[in-house]
Amino acid sequence: MTAADVDPALLVDLYLRLSIDKEGKDALERQEADLREWAASQGLTVRKVWRDAGKSGYKKGTKRPDFDAAIAAVREGEVRTLAVWKLDRLSRRGAGQVGAVLDDVDEASGRLYFLKDSLDSTVPNARMLIVMVSEQARAESANASTRIQAKKAHDRRNGRYLGGSRPWGYEVNADRKLRQHPTEAPLLREAFDRLMAGETMLTVCRDFNSRAIPTRRHGAIWRASTMSKALRSPTLSGLVADYRENREEGYEGTDIHPWRHPDTGEHVSLMAEGEPPIVTEGERMALLAVLDGRLRQYGRGMRAVKQPETLLGGGLVVCAACRRVCVSFGGSYRCRRRDFTGEPCPAPLTVSHRVLEDAVRRSWAHGLASLEPDDPILQAVADRWLLRNDPAPIRERKTLEADLATVEARIDSADHDRYVRGTLTDERHSRITEALAVQARRIRADLAALPEPQANLGALLDPELSLPAIEAAPVLEARALLRLAIDAVVVTASTGPGARFNALDRMRVIWAGSGVDAKTVDLRELGLRLPEREKVTA
Known part of the structure; x- marks a missing residue:
């Protein structure tokens, strides 16, 4: 049995954090071992361990991807309990951040448990204690920050190196x-x-x-x-x-x-x-x-300009001549083999963002339209499309399913108390289970009345609808949609200065699941191995 088959109420996720990723009494391994021992004592199954190593819980603006993912897992009902070794491992930002997390967890009928503080968010009046402890952790960090800043100011005035790795040289x-x-x-x-x-x-x-x-x-x-x-x-x-x-x-x-x-x-x-x-x-x-x-x-001014997020970033564009992943530089995708290895590319690629991205969007839209409705690529894109554009029914269904699981667990508990432990009389057991059965029937009826979430495949099968949609989507969301259908875009160099970009001649789309590695395969093989896909890349 996998974690996916277990009642979320019997699962627990663990969140570990350490500001400085090194060994010590509060090291991540120690945190995980203590939390796993606690979970076993509670009869809970550890579903996932979230780790933010070397991440500050105090500095404003610090990105903690596993922190966000752990809270989202509780909020979405994937797991009911999130266990943390100590409250200051979750956050040192005080009541502002911790209070928002408590609101999210409470709304999802979830639970936060802090092992070393012995704090459980489901216990009455625990919220006040959690907020107080979080503010204490914030004050400790603020005081430490003040001391560190004062020491740095003193060292700076006296010409002492402030610390960190020594400067090379x-x-x-x-x-x-x-x-x-x-x-x-x-x-x-x-x-x-x-x-x-x-x-x-x-x-x-x-x-x-x-x-x-x-x-x-x-x-x-x-x-x-x-x-x-x-x-x-x-x-x-x-x-x-x-x-x-x-x-x-x-x-x-x-x-x-x-x-x-x-x-x-x-x-x-x-x-x-x-x-x-x-x-x-x-x-x-x-x-x-x-x-x-x-x-x-080079038109870049006196400071380095941050490159914008690009539709085909993250390794989607491959140079046909040397099979290296291209990078974004200025307003173009370029092969930079010479820059990184010192060896020249036989035919280095340079193509503008706008021209190549427009061609790939068209290939994606027309490619989806050519697929059968049960094609795995189309289903994957449809699922993403649904989650992005119509998430409300999904959340409502998850909420009802979680409520039903809770009611059924309470019925099982009542049966256990009556027939195993003998702590409930027949009359009280009947009264409790009848009331819970009424709740369960009502929730099942609500679930039955709720339409099954289905993506509008019609939009994906019509380029006149799908193309404007992906053109209007945020860059990172559009990239995610592309990646579900496309593994790589192999592009050849221009035939000469000023030559117009012809997608049929210069671009080949490697579709997901094709089994072709765009970085190693000879382009001449593509037409033989993917004839049905190549027809839709123009």
Whole structure:
């Protein structure tokens, strides 16, 4: 019997979180072991374990995907109980976040249990205690944050390295001062000199990789982004860095500047006494001017622009010539084999987002229209379509089914109390079970009257309806719909400058379940192996 066959009331999900993913008495393994022991003692079956390793429960804006998924599982009725090792593992954001979670769980007739706090959300008056403990956890985090910020401010004023991984090219001694690394510092100076002499960042990275020069991360290779970060930071010139959030429209991330002492207005050095930096601040500023000048040549301004979400992102576009997954760069999908490996692609692909995405949307719409109504691809898209566009009947059915399961469990409990434990008299047992039977009949009638949720396959079989729908859908939702039907889009390079994009000649859609790996198969085989699919890709 699988978890899907068990009454949700007998299932429990576990949520584990650790701010710093390392061993310790509160490590994830310890949390899971304690929670599994508790679940076994309660006769509950662990359905799923949700983990957010290395995720803060206090910092605003921190994304915790498993936290969201765990709450959603209770809210959707997949499981009734969510068990957490301690309340501050769930959240350190206080009553605001915890109160919203309690509302969601209560609305779904679910249960939150906090092992080390001995708090159960289904116990009367427990909500007040949970909120109080959550506010205490928030206050502890706020106090710790204040202490940490005060220490950082003191270290910053005194020119001490603030912590974290040491900057590549430097060593950090006991008093948090920097000294040049004996082997890395000369290499960083070499990179600086070569860039100032006119070499590109990619050329230097390829050379470093060919010489097996290690990065800070074991096993990683040098990329332009890695080297740019090391060379742009004020730490390169031995200065305390100031990270400022950039809110200008069209940009993303933070700007890095040398920090100035609030009393003197001067830059603060991180270097140990008598130790020179790898480059001076004047040299670093000259390098920035060179690098930013190159960016302007490509129309990218002086800061890196965040690439927008694209319809075919995440590896859907494959270069036909070298079979590498293409990346989004500027307004195009491009083969960047040379950039990442140093080896040229025989016919590198470049095609604009708009042109290729329009062609793929048309292929998707006309491809679905060519399928039989019982085709698994069409059914998968229809299910997603239904969940997105008509979720209300599904939620209503789940609610009624959960209510019916609760009533039936109470009838079983009453029978157990009467015939096994002997704690109910015949009269009381009859009164309880008759009332519960009335509730069960009413819920079954409501379920019978509720129409079975069905997707409108007519819309999917008519390109005049499905094409406008996917064009109007949000990018990530449209991508999810495409991925249910399409494994990859293999595209060949243009025949020459200015040539119009012809989908029939340049694009091949690899449909889901076809058994073809677009990254390894020769294009000449596609027509033989997928003749019926190839007809609908134009």
